[in-house]
Structures are given as C-alpha cells and as structure tokens.
Amino acid sequence: MSRIWLSPPHISSAEQQYVQEAFTTNWIAPLGANVTAFEKQLSDFTGRFTLAVSSGTAAMHLALVCLNIQAGDFVFCQSLTFAGCAFPVLYQGATPVFIDSEASSWNMDPDLLEEALKKYTEQNKKPKAIIVVHIYGMPAEMKRIQQLAAEYEVPVIEDAAEAVGSVYDDVPCGSMGDMAIYSFNGNKIITTSGGGALIAKRIEYIQHARKLSDQAKENFLHYEHSQTGYNYRLSNICAGIGRGQMEVLAERVERKRENFQLYSELLSSISFIQFQQERAPAFSNRWLTVMNLQDHNNGGQLVQQIQVQLQKQEIESRPVWKPMHSQPVFKNAPSFINGVSDSLFQNGLCLPSGTALTNTQIKQIVSIVERVVCNEEIVI
Numbered sequence: 528m529s530r531i532w533l534s535p536p537h538i539s540s541a542e543q544q545y546v547q548e549a550f551t552t553n554w555i556a557p558l559g560a561n562v563t564a565f566e567k568q569l570s571d572f573t574g575r576f577t578l579a580v581s582s583g584t585a586a587m588h589l590a591l592v593c594l595n596i597q598a599g600d601f602v603f604c605q606s607l608t609f610a611g612c613a614f615p616v617l618y619q620g621a622t623p624v625f626i627d628s629e630a631s632s633w634n635m636d637p638d639l640l641e642e643a644l645k646k647y648t649e650q651n652k653k654p655k656a657i658i659v660v661h662i663y664g665m666p667a668e669m670k671r672i673q674q675l676a677a678e679y680e681v682p683v684i685e686d687a688a689e690a691v692g693s694v695y696d697d698v699p700c701g702s703m704g705d706m707a708i709y710s711f712n713g714n715k716i717i718t719t720s721g722g723g724a725l726i727a728k729r730i731e732y733i734q735h736a737r738k739l740s741d742q743a744k745e746n747f748l749h750y751e752h753s754q755t756g757y758n759y760r761l762s763n764i765c766a767g768i769g770r771g772q773m774e775v776l777a778e779r780v781e782r783k784r785e786n787f788q789l790y791s792e793l794l795s796s797i798s799f800i801q802f803q804q805e806r807a808p809a810f811s812n813r814w815l816t817v818m819n820l821q822d823h824n825n826g827g828q829l830v831q832q833i834q835v836q837l838q839k840q841e842i843e844s845r846p847v848w849k850p851m852h853s854q855p856v857f858k859n860a861p862s863f864i865n866g867v868s869d870s871l872f873q874n875g876l877c878l879p880s881g882t883a884l885t886n887t888q889i890k891q892i893v894s895i896v897e898r899v900v901c902n903e904e905i906v907i
C-alpha cells in the first residue's frame with residue numbers, strides 16, 4: 528500500500544524536456560532560457576512584472592526590501608499563515624502586527640484591519656505594508672481590504688503562495704496588491720521543486736529586486752556592490768520544471784476543485800463539518816481541502832483521533848496552520864485577535880488534496896473520518 532500524501536508534486540510530461548534542454552545547452556547555473564521563459568509565462572498569467580526567485584520566502588523578503596521596510600517599522604500581517612510569510616518582517620528588524628481572520632474565507636478580517644489601522648495611525652505608527660494571505664487558496668476579502676489600504680495609503684502585499692490559479696473578481700490572486708508572492712515549493716499546486724516569484728505592479732520594484740536577488744552587482748567590469756545583496760535567483764533547472772507546470776496549471780486547479788467537491792458532498796452527511804466558503808467574487812484553487820469540526824471536536828480530541836487513524840492507514844493529514852500570534856518566535860508581536868484562527872487551529876484538519884488522488888482514495892479517507900466521528904471501531 529503506497530502512502531497518500533497531503534499534496535505531493537504532480538509532474539506532467541513537459542518538465543523533463545525543458546530540464547533536458549538546460550543540460551543539452553549546459554545552462555545549469557542560475558539564469559538562462561528556462562528562467563526567461565518561466566518569467567514570461569508568469570507575467571502573461573498575472574498581467575504584471577515578475578521575478579522568479581529561489582523561494583516564496585525570498586520573494587516576500589524582497590517585497591519588504593523594495594518597500595524600504597526597516598527597523599522600527601510596523602507591518603500588518605494576517606495571523607493565520609505559514610511562518611515563511613512573516614519571517615521576512617523579522618529579517619528587516621521590523622515589527623509584525625498580527626491580524627486575525629473572519630470565519631467565512633478564514634483570511635484577514637477587514638473589521639479588525641480597520642480597527643488596527645485606526646489605532647496605529649492615531650498613535651503615529653502607521654504600518655509600512657499590509658500582508659494579506661489567500662489561505663489554502665481561498666481569496667481574501669480584497670475589495671474591503673483594498674479600500675482600507677487606499678484610504679490609509681498603505682501598500683498591500685498579497686501572499687498568494689497557496690493561491691496560484693485562484694481568482695477574485697476576474698483578477699488572478701497575485702495581481703491585486705502593489706506586490707505579491709507565489710511559492711513553487713514541493714507541496715504547492717504547482718512546483719519547481721523549490722522556488723517562488725515576486726510579482727509587482729511597478730516595473731521599478733522588479734528591476735530593483737532583480738538586482739538585489741543577484742548579489743546587488745553594479746554595472747562594472749569587476750564586482751562592485753553599493754547595496755546589500757542576496758543570492759535569491761531561481762536555477763535554470765528548476766525554472767524548466769516550472770515551465771512544464773505552468774502548462775498544466777488550469778488542469779491542476781480543476782482537479783483540486785473536484786477533490787473539494789467530492790469531499791464536501793461525501794462529508795455533508797456530518798452536519799457540523801464546515802469548509803472555507805467561496806463567496807462571490809472569489810474563486811479558489813482549493814489547494815487544500817480543510818474541514819472544520821467547530822465546537823464538535825471534544826476539546827480538540829476528535830481531530831487528533833482522525834489524524835491518528837488516517838496515519839495508521841498511511842494517509843497524511845495535517846492540522847491547520849498554527850496562527851503566528853500564538854507562535855513562540857512571535858511572542859512579543861502585537862496582535863488584533865477575535866478567536867477565529869485559534870479555533871481553526873484547534874478544530875481544523877487538512878485532508879489529502881493531491882491532484883493525482885483518485886475518487887476511490889477520497890472515499891476511503893471519508894469513510895475513516897466518518898467512522899471516527901461516529902465512534903465506530905476501525906478494522907485495519
């Protein structure tokens with residue numbers, strides 16, 4: 528019996544050919560034809576300027592550097608996220624201020640954001656950026672968030688690491704903020720084995736980030752550096768994988784959504800299980816299907832039991848992201864909390880959502896969930 532992973536890479540037929548090209552032409556080192564072509568695909572897809580980099584975290588770091596965020600600055604950040612989204616705020620010596628989620632999309636609560644903007648502006652601590660996340664692929668309430676950002680004149684950075692292929696009001700996630708990031712880590716909807724992208728409305732940001740990502744080399748015959756640089760470029764090998772993956776993105780989104788559809792239909796027999804709500808004009812890539820047992824979780828025990836029983840059958844599942852405001856590393860960070868992300872962490876479980884998963888496997892997973900919830904003995 529082979530193990531069922533949460534969201535493993537799903538390679539099509541084209542990737543090897545692009546990687547092979549890199550070998551044939553000996554463009555193994557950073558940059559080269561695959562990187563150029565991959566960035567063109569990303570720009571065509573987003574309608575924005577793009578830079579392919581070594582990870583989503585690197586892309587977020589570059590976004591903060593482009594916005595000149597430094598020690599003493601405040602950055603508002605969605606609390607329900609993966610740490611790679613928030614760590615770059617610490618790299619810059621700035622202070623993250625975590626904002627809790629609303630219960631429908633599980634993303635940044637616009638009411639809390641408004642409260643935080645008001646309070647911090649009054650105290651002369653207006654944030655230098657707002658990082659909003661489209662968690663598990665579900666678009667955030669961008670309309671209100673963008674309105675508030677415009678009103679207070681604060682740039683928005685979209686963390687679309689999990690939302691490649693998601694759309695809001697006919698605009699791809701990643702194309703709404705002043706800047707955005709994608710991740711192509713191994714478990715994301717498409718992968719380069721490891722990689723990411725910075726996306727920006729203004730070409731100046733990408734030009735600046737491109738230079739910094741390649742050790743901030745100045746235009747001299749020798750190596751001259753007048754700024755701090757980083758080694759963040761994507762390798763030409765990895766970009767070859769990305770080229771092939773971009774060609775199948777639409778198919779991957781379709782299958783992720785079918786996974787979700789089947790899970791939600793089969794689990795509708797258990798009345799209290801809920802999912803992220805896709806409310807117009809949001810269209811989610813449904814990167815992961817995540818169920819929420821809400822207050823029927825017996826103090827957190829049911830979710831744990833489900834996870835253990837799945838594990839026994841070689842099926843991987845995972846708790847919802849532990850919110851940043853509850854992470855030891857961010858214990859000194861201020862936060863605006865309403866209980867939503869803490870409750871999701873306690874009562875949510877991410878179900879296997881790979882695009883190569885079969886309907887039979889989904890039915891098998893659902894039957895295990897049902898048996899635990901209905902307290903039946905599991906025969907192994």
Ligand SMILES: *Cc1c(COP(=O)(O)O)cnc(C)c1O
Nearest residue numbers: 582583584609611612688710712
């Ligand atoms: C994966 C992820 C990142 C970081 O991307 P890496 O490519 O792994 O560095 C950032 N934010 C979110 C929400 C993610 O899921």
